[in-house]
Amino acid sequence: MASARLGLRLGTPADRDWIHRLRHEVYAEELGQHAVHPDGRLSDALDERGVVYLVATAGGTPAGFVSITPPWVGQWSLDKYLSRAELPALDAPDTFEVRILTVAAPWRGTAVASLLMYAALRWVQSRGGRRVLAMGRADLAGMYRAAGLRPSGRTVLSGAVTFEVMSGRVDTLAARARHRYAAVLGRLGDCLDWQIDAPMHAGADGCAHGGASFDGIGADFRRLHRRREVVAADVLDAWFPPAPGVLDVLAEDPGWHARTSPPVAADGLRAEIASARGLPPSALTLGAGSSDLIFRAFREWLTPASRVLLIDPTYGEYAHVATEVIGCRVDRFPISASDGWRIDVDRLAGTLSRGDYDLAVVVNPNNPTGGRLPVEAMRDLIARVPPRTRLWIDEAYVGYAGPDQSVAPLAAERPGVVVCTSMSKMYALSGMRVAYLTSDEATAAALRRWTPPWAVSLPAQLAAVAALRDPAYYAGRWAQTAVLRDELAQALRTVQPAARVDAAVANFLLVTLPSEGPSAAEVVVRCRRDDVYLRDLSPMSPAFQGRTVRIAVKDQAANARIVAAYRAAVAAPR
Structure with missing residues (x-):
């Protein structure tokens, strides 16, 4: 036997x-x-x-x-x-x-x-x-x-x-x-x-991100034609191209861009950000994407003796760096679907006042739940954070809620508050890797001392500057994203009325599957058979109960493919 x-x-x-x-x-x-x-x-x-x-x-x-x-x-x-x-x-x-x-x-x-x-x-x-x-x-x-x-x-x-x-x-x-x-x-x-829907072997060491869609394209770039066949709705890259001025500057002399060292400290880009956002250049620290800044700042500010508070669920890089890279004590502030993934400011402020935290992180709008705190609520929270606690606010998707919803100007004036802004998702520059921190001048000066030279490539600097010079283009695209998101949400609700569809304020939505039927992992695997890649959120938090899928908003044609693949996935026998 x-x-x-x-x-x-x-x-x-x-x-x-x-x-x-x-x-x-x-x-x-x-x-x-x-x-x-x-x-x-x-x-x-x-x-x-x-x-x-x-x-x-x-x-x-x-x-x-x-x-x-x-x-x-x-x-x-x-x-x-x-x-x-x-x-x-x-x-x-x-x-x-x-x-x-x-x-x-x-x-x-x-x-x-x-x-x-x-x-x-x-x-x-x-x-x-x-x-x-x-x-x-x-x-x-x-x-x-x-x-x-x-x-x-x-x-x-x-x-x-x-x-x-x-x-x-x-x-x-x-x-x-x-x-x-x-x-x-x-x-x-x-x-x-x-036969269970958990992979037999754990993934690679490090924070799990979206991007499994490159499994369908090929990470060795030998089948790049597949990018036109795969719907990469598992990552939150913009569905629209960068502004015309970005494409023009990148096409002008790509050979020179590739062989030329960029301005060492990206001072021109820093000045452009400061002008566009009404911020002092001395308050800004640049990096090659938000992950670069998270790793750099957290490893300088925190030790294994530090105590950190994270919203749960939220962007997984924060927990990975705090727990796996540094070894901090991490506490979770839970939010739930039953409450619309709402962050209760009073409860959060109370937790911070009792917790003796070195650092707290708020992603606003939150990824992956999509909820957000209005700027007035964020100002209220900032005013109630204990002096010893540094507050890190991630505004990677704030443009979709409106640039006036950013608290970056407040961070430039108040020690202990840092705002992280990525240009990846809002400006269709994910491949370029550009982000910046806004903080008080002393904090920014220290962060810049820890920044290696040439942290942002020349193509990335050129693209980011050109993007910031065309705000009207992006405002139109963000507004169009909201329309596409609502259309996609309604189509998904029609496919499976028993599922809960939460349309976030950013460029994605959540689908919580009914308890009777396939799990999130099963739906994701089935959709991949149609070259449609979605994100199973289950490993991020028990709050998702193994039944929540995040779907990035794409253009109308790709959204139609998402709906068709989803329909086939939920209808297939288990």
Whole structure:
């Protein structure tokens, strides 16, 4: 039997009878944790609340299962034993409970248990989980510790069995699992029938961004003709071309642009930004895109002892740099779909006043949720931020709300406030990589000292200057984007009325899929068959519950292809 092909799938309603019978066999008859039932089945209330089962199969026959309780279920098996005061992690919005990993007797001692544990961690990661809780049998505590789980200091007694309550960070556990089970996974190789919608292997190290559409084009640029066939709605690049003046200057002498070193500090571009935005040049720091500025500034301002507050969900680069690059303590300020992804200024200001934070980040308009705080609300928030907390405001999409919604002029006057402005999305210059920070003069002077020479290329400087000199062109394109966005939203609502479509203020919208039907990951994979690339937001945050897709607004023809691919994806059988 050990040679039978192994598989892994999401448990179906048809699996439940087998799961309940195996649970009774192991936890009632074998371990005495529960009373024996005449019908030979064991279930609990969580089975009706949205708990997830992953089922391992051998030769197509169920061989074991593991249960996962996501935070959006609103109830835990641990609630039967411990209060939230006794175990505060039960209230964390990014904590998942992994429980009752069970293997049928013929398959104990095989790779089934390892496969189930690994699959559970990959599924939790794919839904944005950052911490797991588990009840480990006290007599098997060494096995759980070897997997990376750590005791919480709490034990519970269930029937005749004593359990330790254990927890661990998902990224740490997953990394350990990849190393620990590498031989098993390698041996299974292509023979493993992996059917869950989380990729079997984690992606490359670093922050996950959109841009999978280059998988369809080819990152080696040998099939660039494919760019006309692929709809890259997984990234938020502008659907329109840069202003005519930008195209003219880039076409004038590309050979000279390529071979000529740019002005070292991009002083001409800085002066153009200052003039266009009514800002003092001394308040500006330039960079090769916002990521360049985030990495540069955060690594100078923060240390592993720093405490950072992030909106959750928000642009993932901030969490990546703060946690993975620097190792700060990061707290999350959760927002939710049930509240329209609204940022409550009073609640946020209260959190900042109590938190003793070194840095807080507000992306406005927020990516990926699309909500925004009006400029009056932002000014109110800035006035209430404690003096010791630096406030970083990301305005990558503020042009779509209106240039008058920027608080950059206030940042130039007030120490402790920094505004990051990217020219990528608003000015159709994503490939050029141009962004700038606005801050008080002293902060800007320090940031410029940390800036390497020639940070912004000559083509990028030329393009950005030309773009800033044609505000009327871009204002028209931003207005047209709103029309296209609303048309796309209405078409998507018509396809699937049960789905929720949130039209953001920027150049994208969110589709939250109904609980009955394909997951976000499944819809994204199906759309790629039609060369339409969308963004599954699930790994960013549990707030998306594995069911939210972000779609960039494109021109009418591309939007029509998005709607057609989406229609086919949600209609296809699972």
